[in-house]
Amino acid sequence: MRYDSITEAIGNTPLVRIDPAVHGLRNIDLYAKLEMLNPFGSVKDRPAWHMARPHLEAAADGDGTVVELSSGNTAKALALLAGMHGLKFKSVTNRMRVPEIKELLLLLGAEIEELPGRSECLDPTDTDDPLTHFHRALSDPASTYLHTDQYFNPRNTEAHAAGTGPEIVKDLDGRVPDWFIACVGTAGSSTGVARVLREHDPGVRVLGLVAHKSDFIPGIRTIDEVHQVGLFDPGTYDTIESVTSGEAIDGMVTLIRRCGLLSGPTGGAAYQGAVRHLRDADAELDGTGERRTAVFIVCDRAESYLSYVRRRRPELLGRADRGNSAASLTDAEARAEARAVDVGEARRWTAEGDPRPLVVDLRSPHAYAALHIEGSVNIVDEVFDELVRGGLPFSKRTPVLLACPVGEKSLRYAALLTRMGHPDVRSLAGGIVAWRDAGAPLVRE
Amino acid sequence: MDVPLYLRPRVDPPLASLLRAQTFLHSLVDALGSPLNVLLPEVVAENAARFRAVYRRHHLSGRVYFAHKANRSSALVRRLAAEDAAVGVDVASLAELRHALGCGVTGDRIMATGPKDAEFLWLAARVGATVNLDSPGELEHLADLVRRHGLGRVAVLARLSGFESAAGRGATGTRLLSRRSRFGTPLGEARELLSALERHADAVDLTGVAYHLDTTGVEEKARALEQCVLFMDECRERQLAPRAVDIGGGFGVGYVADAEEWERWTTALSEAVLGVRPPLTWRGHGYGLRNEGGTVRGTAALYPAHRPTAGPGYLDELLSLPAPVLGRPAATLLLEHLHDLHIEPGRALVDQCGLTLARVLDVRPAGEGSGHHLVRLGMNAGDMSLEEHGVLVDPVLLPRGGPAEDEDAHEPVGVYLAGNLCLEADLITRRLVHLPRLPRAGDVLAFANTAGYAMDFHAHHAQRQPLARTVAVEPDGDSWRWCPDEDYWPLTHPGGTTA
DSSP: OOOSSGGGGSSOOOEEEOOHHHHOOSSEEEEEEEGGGSTTSBTTHHHHHHHHHHHHHHHTTSSOEEEEEOSSHHHHHHHHHHHHTTOEEEEEESOOOSHHHHHHHHHTTOEEEEOOOOOSSOOTTOOOOTHHHHHHHHHOTTOOEEEOOTTTOHHHHHHIIIIIHHHHHHHTTTOOOSEEEEEOSSSHHHHHHHHHHHHHOTTOEEEEEEEOTTOOOTTOOBHHHHTTOTTOOGGGOSEEEEEOHHHHHHHHHHHHHHHOOOBOHHHHHHHHHHHHHHHHHHHHHTTTOOOEEEEEEEOBBSGGGHHHHHHHOGGGGOOOOOSOOGGGSOHHHHHHHOEEEOHHHHHHHHHHOSSOOEEEEOSOHHHHHHSBOTTOEEOOHHHHHHHHHHSOSSOTTSOEEEEOSSSSHHHHHHHHHHHTTOSOEEEETTHHHHHHHTTOOOBOO | OOOOOOOOBOOOHHHHHHHHOHHHHHHHHHHHOSSEEEEOHHHHHHHHHHHHHHHHHTTOOOOEEEEGGGOOOHHHHHHHHTSOTTEEEEEOSHHHHHHHHHTTOOGGGEEEOSSOOHHHHHHHHHTTOEEEEOOHHHHHHHHHHHHHHTOOOEEEEEEEEOOOOOSGGGOOSEEEOOOOOSSSEEGGGHHHHHHHHHHTTTTEEEEEEEOOOOOSOHHHHHHHHHHHHHHHHHHHHTTOOOOEEEOOOOOOOOOBSOHHHHHHHHHHHHHHHHTSSOOSBGGGOOTTOEEETTEEESOOOOOOOSOSSOTHHHHHHHHHSBOTTTOSBHHHHHHHTTOEEEBOOSTTTTTTOEEEEEEEEEEEEOSTTSOOEEEEESSOTTTSTTGGGTOOOOOEEEOTTSSOTTGGGOOOEEEEEEOSSSSTTOBSOSBOEEESSOOOTTOEEEEESOTTTTSSSSOOOGGGOOOOEEEEEEEETTEEEEEEGGGOOOSSSOSSEEO
């Protein structure tokens, strides 16, 4: 297929049936609408383009900045669209909670502004939310900001009413699914699709999924947060249910490992929430011979959420032991097997030893540059850890004095290197702190 | 009525057993009047030990300073004076400084912060306290005093602010906004402060740098901490030798025990503001939320009353967070640069240290058909100012004469708690408070965990209503002993009578 612009590739995403052996529903066909296959990687490509297009075409190559409250996919799509039109993009957000997405946005050329946390010494008469300052900046007459306003802009909903909704009906041969399931973020996709489906068949049931209140799922709001969304109308949904991050990751893993769908946690939440909700209805259909259809949205892809998964399910990213590691030693083993020397002895050894020991400072380069033992070399613990995995990082003929801030890490490494066959590794007891406290000399770089 | 929307307080063992000593608490209120503040001085020492355990876990040295402004009590400061030199007091006025000295805290364990006049500076310098410098102007003032009065070199910390800039050494690609502070020297102007410190080296000795950020956001604090470490480096290049980074307070307290109760209530607040359920507050107050065309706008001006991590746990989290530029955890950064850590917890150090008691004076229905009641207390909003700090938490009902025999027959009830002032606005909280049964005149309501900012911070003499007395209590076998706050000394058997 040939296009003049990547924006023409937005939309017309596949609708893929989930194997019943995976979801276990006997009487309901469950389809995934693969919005993750949009060119910028998510369901947000549609509203981003539809909302930004009038601004971009009017302001192309000017000095304007597209601005949006987003820490995720909308920001990603807008940054790319702005870049294509020679404009800048700024994302204002409460917190970038997924580090990879923050770095990705920086790679795309976005500017990121993070709003302050809540006040600890609260002044109840100060009811200004941090966003007030944002809106004030936007309404400044000299402002060159182009605000897409995704939580209130009706063009967000229109993008789905014109695209996502009709595509689903077309791909189901003109029929409307019995259930439509969507996670609620800006409410744009669920509202837009639901409107179109109901026009075709008012019998469609719409399930909105929100995040469990104390939990966090990227791109989904909690039940309180959806009330702050201008596009959110409770009347859109027949049911609103909450899902946890645990369910989101379960669903994501099922879609990835069993269905070949590289879904992120939001799509996982939609799948898991859909199956959970449909199970009862499915049981009631047993023996009636009737078949029903349900559609859920897979918002985006998995790759940007590795740290999200690592934090919640480290075992999913578990890796095998790669060799020597100080972490494999217990405290008791470190104490029993390592040799520690106090500051006085260490000073004599470094001054008069024959041969003199190599002094290895395990602190960070910045701390080393600020103050260190004269003649020491700096190998920060993280690098040292990598070095010892392969074998001894220096000759057995060289005696070594290891130093860390308080003599704890150095003791572990001294024990480990001794285990690895080094005949004379010692740890500076009490570390650089004890060295300083004893009045021994430290030099600056 | 609807399901009661409780926000029941978190009470740990000593405070919990005090709340069960209902006869004892009633007898105190009978003798000393309503309102009455009750303190547990032993708990403040336990809290200090918890903070120091976090230091130990990260191998850090430095001092835990109690932010005195959180509570005026003598018992708490005297109990902390009995701890070793790793515990100090942070004072914000001349009177607080005098009080700390009089409680037995030696000058070297005192930090003077906040706005300071000449008398405050003079006494701080005289007794060897550390002066947390608010501005270059204050440095000039102090140096001048030291020279004119032959006071000897004074230890000072440079308080910094304005860590927001995305440019320069701290660049991380994103701009993290912070609330503007009126205290401290902006980082961008700190070079001039350093020049002044060098110029005044005969009068002052820079022992560290400080910040205090008014935020619950741990990332903002980690960034400021790292900026201070980088700034300490600049100090060393100039032959100044600061050793400590003072990260202030703001570690927080969890007031409500159960996360679900807090979540249910805050969700209900949004719904009430939208009008889909009856108001939860007096005259439909929204705590800062408002309804604009069916959408909730604004931010609830509420303290996060349920906090999964607060106090020492929050410090631990902050110290474990990687610094945005150098990438090492904050504690490692401090440790490997050989810096001490000073903290100034207020609210968190007096967590679980006290109660405020009020007598129920009158109970009457609040309007027709609502089923709610108006409960008038022997206190006013100034005597129990949790609401002033945005903290929402239920009081504990202590029935007169102990639990009634027909206790189980009672129904939960929604009440508004009104104060003793002849003033429409004098509500202890604007929230409809749910209690397990309707209080009766003569009962006592106990507000838990008021020792931090809520006990005497806003207390006043308006309309000549009495100020609360404050007593210190401690367990004595199965009962409790007490003494007036001013008579408490941290001896083996404190004075006072056994109840």
